[in-house]
Amino acid sequence: MDQDFSSVENLIKNIIHVFNLYSDRYPIEMTQEQLKEFIVKELPNFVKKSEFSQDLLKQLDNKEKEEKYNLEELFALLARMAQTS
Structure with a gap:
């Protein structure tokens, strides 16, 4: 953890790091x-x-329309998942 950043900032940086592990692109x-x-x-x-x-997850199994998800969409989905669990 970078001590120059707050705990929330470090959490966001870590989330982005993990997203990068699954993504092909920047x-x-x-x-x-x-x-x-x-x-x-x-x-x-x-x-x-x-x-x-x-x-x-069921929607993501639908291969008829292949969609891509950008960082903003990923954070919105993550927030919705956290709120509903």
């Missing part, structure tokens, strides 16, 4: 498959406790 952009892998591996308790998260 700026961060994930495919549906990458996002699903991230959610399943990194947020298992949110998935268990949140109907929103379970519904999101």
Whole structure:
């Protein structure tokens, strides 16, 4: 942890670092498959406790329309998952 940053700033930096592990690109952009892998591996308790998260995983299985998710969308999904678990 960088001591020049607050605990919240360090948390945000760590989240971005983990997103980068699943993303192929910078700026961060994930495919549906990458996002699903991230959610399943990194947020298992949110998935268990949140109907929103379970519904999101079902939507990500839909390959008819391949979407990409940017950093802003990822943070919005993460916030929604946290609020509903």
